[in-house]
Amino acid sequence: MSDLAQRYRATVAEINEQAIASGRDIDEIRLIVVSKNHGPELVRELYDLGQRDFGENRDQEAKPKAEQTADLEGVNWHFVGQLQSNKVKSALGYSRFIHSIDRPSLLVALQKELSSQTTVVGGFIQLNLTDDPGRGGVEPKDLLFFAESAVGTANLQILGVMGVAALDRDPRVDFETIHSASQQLQTLIPEARAISAGMSHDFREAIDMGATHLRIGTSITGKRNL
Ligand SMILES: *Cc1c(COP(=O)(O)O)cnc(C)c1O
Numbered sequence: 001m002s003d004l005a006q007r008y009r010a011t012v013a014e015i016n017e018q019a020i021a022s023g024r025d026i027d028e029i030r031l032i033v034v035s036k037n038h039g040p041e042l043v044r045e046l047y048d049l050g051q052r053d054f055g056e057n058r059d060q061e062a063k064p065k066a067e068q069t070a071d072l073e074g075v076n077w078h079f080v081g082q083l084q085s086n087k088v089k090s091a092l093g094y095s096r097f098i099h100s101i102d103r104p105s106l107l108v109a110l111q112k113e114l115s116s117q118t119t120v121v122g123g124f125i126q127l128n129l130t131d132d133p134g135r136g137g138v139e140p141k142d143l144l145f146f147a148e149s150a151v152g153t154a155n156l157q158i159l160g161v162m163g164v165a166a167l168d169r170d171p172r173v174d175f176e177t178i179h180s181a182s183q184q185l186q187t188l189i190p191e192a193r194a195i196s197a198g199m200s201h202d203f204r205e206a207i208d209m210g211a212t213h214l215r216i217g218t219s220i221t222g223k224r225n226l
Contacts, residue, residue: 003222004042008033008049011220015207022208029207032078034199034217036061040068042221047072055099055215057081059091066094080162080196080215082136085109092121099162099196099215102126102136107150114155121155124162124196124213127181129174137163140181147188160194160212161185171202175209182210 001009012031019026034055035043043054043065055078056062066077079095082102088109091098101107101123114121125147128137138146143161150158163178165171178197185192198206200219207214 002045004045004220005049007220007222008046008051011216015203015214018204018207024207024210028212030213032080032213032215033220034080034215035065035221036081036217038221040065043069043075044072046220047075052076053078055080055217059083059087063090063094078213078215088113092117095121097122097124097159099124099213100126100136101150102128102138104146104149107146107153110156111153114153117155119155120157122159123150123156124160124194125150125158125185127161127163127178129163129166129177140177140184143181143184144188147185147192151189158185158189158192160192160196162196162213164199165197165202165206167201171205172209175202175206175211179210 015031016026019029030053032053032055033046033051036057052074053076057080076096077094078097078099079091080099083091083100083106085105092113098121126137128135128139161178161181163174165174175197178195182195194212195210196213197211198214200216203214203216
């Protein structure tokens with residue numbers, strides 16, 4: 001077995017163990033392998049091991065990779081990074097999910113582009129979990145206001161919230177904030193129960209605190225090169 005296969009299997013096993021330990025239903029937890037800084041051959045190898053969900057954070061890198069693996073049936077691309085408005089059209093060409101709807105101007109750009117599409121995209125509202133309002137993401141206190149403007153967008157299904165926990169404190173603090181934001185969002189959109197949270201270093205805590213979409217890179221892919 002290759003190192004990649006070994007890390008993949010080990011991570012999947014850990015996710016399963018944590019789900020059991022936390023009393024979570026494993027069918028409610030989706031693993032997205034973040035393949036950024038790795039080539040299409042990594043996607044192919046993981047595909048052969050059964051992986052179908054992949055995440056990318058830059059359109060310039062994601063678009064050619066999606067094209068080079070377009071023959072793989074059933075792959076879902078998740079856009080997880082900050083998305084510039086002028087890249088929306090390109091990103092929607094391959095992404096089934098956008099995890100990083102983080103500001104009104106992006107929402108407007110998505111609305112414009114999606115109105116002429118025929119496929120539905122799943123969206124997550126990204127929260128700003130820092131004390132710095134200048135950082136990307138919607139402030140938790142503004143979540144409902146923002147979500148109201150997203151509701152009813154043609155071809156956009158708001159699935160839930162997304163967050164990146166701060167590195168300099170216990171991730172549980174941020175996962176708690178994400179969890180309560182999720183509860184709030186559900187008062188407006190009851191079916192928007194998804195929580196995109198948890199990366200290589202904190203996915204166990206994220207599972208414990210309700211994450212449904214894990215975005216895991218390095219612990220599976222190894223160090224990013226490229
Ligand atoms: C790179 C990235 C990840 C994966 O990070 P790892 O620490 O490698 O698991 C998750 N989410 C986002 C938004 C990323 O950019």
